[in-house]
Amino acid sequence: MRPILGCIADDFTGATDLASQLVSAGMRTLQTIGIPQAPLEAGVDAVVVALKSRTIPAREAIEQSIQALDWLREQGCEQFYFKYCSTFDSTPAGNIGPVTEALMEALGTDFTVACPALPANRRSVFNGYLFANGVPLNESGMQDHPLTPMTDANLVRVLNAQTTRNVGLIDYATLRQGDAAVTARIDALKADGIGIAICDAIDNDDLFMLARACRDLPLVTAGSGLALGLPANVAERLDHTQDAARLEPIAGREAVLSGSCSRATLAQIEYARQRMPSVHLDAQALDDDYQGVVDAALEYAEGNLDAGPVLIYASASPEEVRRAQQRLGVQQAGELVERAMAEIAAELVGRLGVRRLLVAGGETSGAVVTALDVQGLRIGESIDPGVPWTTTLGTEEPLALALKSGNFGAPDFMTKAWKLMP
Numbered sequence: 001m002r003p004i005l006g007c008i009a010d011d012f013t014g015a016t017d018l019a020s021q022l023v024s025a026g027m028r029t030l031q032t033i034g035i036p037q038a039p040l041e042a043g044v045d046a047v048v049v050a051l052k053s054r055t056i057p058a059r060e061a062i063e064q065s066i067q068a069l070d071w072l073r074e075q076g077c078e079q080f081y082f083k084y085c086s087t088f089d090s091t092p093a094g095n096i097g098p099v100t101e102a103l104m105e106a107l108g109t110d111f112t113v114a115c116p117a118l119p120a121n122r123r124s125v126f127n128g129y130l131f132a133n134g135v136p137l138n139e140s141g142m143q144d145h146p147l148t149p150m151t152d153a154n155l156v157r158v159l160n161a162q163t164t165r166n167v168g169l170i171d172y173a174t175l176r177q178g179d180a181a182v183t184a185r186i187d188a189l190k191a192d193g194i195g196i197a198i199c200d201a202i203d204n205d206d207l208f209m210l211a212r213a214c215r216d217l218p219l220v221t222a223g224s225g226l227a228l229g230l231p232a233n234v235a236e237r238l239d240h241t242q243d244a245a246r247l248e249p250i251a252g253r254e255a256v257l258s259g260s261c262s263r264a265t266l267a268q269i270e271y272a273r274q275r276m277p278s279v280h281l282d283a284q285a286l287d288d289d290y291q292g293v294v295d296a297a298l299e300y301a302e303g304n305l306d307a308g309p310v311l312i313y314a315s316a317s318p319e320e321v322r323r324a325q326q327r328l329g330v331q332q333a334g335e336l337v338e339r340a341m342a343e344i345a346a347e348l349v350g351r352l353g354v355r356r357l358l359v360a361g362g363e364t365s366g367a368v369v370t371a372l373d374v375q376g377l378r379i380g381e382s383i384d385p386g387v388p389w390t391t392t393l394g395t396e397e398p399l400a401l402a403l404k405s406g407n408f409g410a411p412d413f414m415t416k417a418w419k420l421m422p
Contacts, residue, residue, distance in 0.1 A: 097162025252355020
């Protein structure tokens with residue numbers, strides 16, 4: 001059996017989020033870390049290729065995304081999905097617009113949708129404006145993102161700045177009129193020369209309706225929310241929905257690594273610090289004495305792992321991040337943290353016997369899975385919406401791994417996760 005849906009995600013946690021949604025809707029899903037060099041194993045309905053392309057130069061993001069598309073087409077996928085964050089993370093130069101346009105050209109299609117809404121995590125789009133946690137995106141904390149600050153909530157305007165395609169809107173008033181109105185709106189937009197349509201959505205019913213309207217589109221682009229409705233388009237071909245999320249249990253020591261500076265993650269760290277041993281990595285201290293800071297963190301972990309999960313975090317407030325970036329530069333500060341987290345993860349697993357690992361932040365997750373040589377993930381049940389437990393493929397021993405987008409998860413995420421393992 002060949003996969004039906006082929007997905008390209010622009011970061012590792014986003015890929016896991018998407019895979020989780022597909023599994024919850026009954027699709028057996030495999031996530032790869034990067035573009036595989038071999039054919040896909042049999043027995044999956046969807047495959048998600050996880051790239052680390054959100055913040056790299058647009059030219060490189062396009063090249064990687066097209067390579068992923070080529071591999072997915074070779075596996076027999078019939079429809080394709082470009083996944084980005086539900087907060088539409090990008091810069092004025094991209095990479096959402098340039099990658100979308102390149103994928104459209106490669107697939108020979110002149111129309112697609114852009115739908116970042118994820119109501120389960122309080123991400124909604126209304127009249128083309130993106131809201132996060134009930135406020136416009138540029139008031140949600142995303143305006144302080146260290147790499148992709150989002151200062152405009154108007155997605156039509158944001159995307160128009162990134163692409164040569166004309167950008168239109170499928171608005172909420174159209175959705176209220178039902179499936180036929182949505183289909184008619186798509187036809188009208190195409191007739192008017194619109195290449196990409198931002199889609200309003202405030203609840204899951206809207207996402208299911210949009211998914212039905214997208215049934216015959218070669219390409220869709222979205223956060224993970226639209227994935228809830230796509231499996232229903234091929235329901236007659238899915239006969240194993242009850243087994244889609246089954247994982248084999250994995251025992252071993254437990255740790256949390258966090259590099260995200262989002263508001264949600266900072267709240268989770270504050271909650272977890274009161275309940276588990278923790279140690280903070282400071283970017284400026286890493287610059288002064290990198291190996292000493294890393295060794296001290298590992299020594300602390302070694303002395304506390306037997307008591308339960310240990311939290312190692314480089315997450316910091318917006319003010320602290322700005323100070324570090326002013327001293328070290330934006331790129332240097334981020335690279336120091338990623339390098340330290342990667343080295344710590346490799347030592348935790350290779351020397352200290354950690355087999356169950358929770359990682360917060362897209363950049364941190366990318367660094368960690370690369371350091372551990374993870375080639376793929378089997379997707380299990382969710383801890384919170386968009387964040388499942390997974391088991392690794394390609395590692396010397398299987399690991400239980402949860403990769404969390406910085407903005408996702410309830411305040412108690414880092415403590416309750418261990419109770420929800422398979």
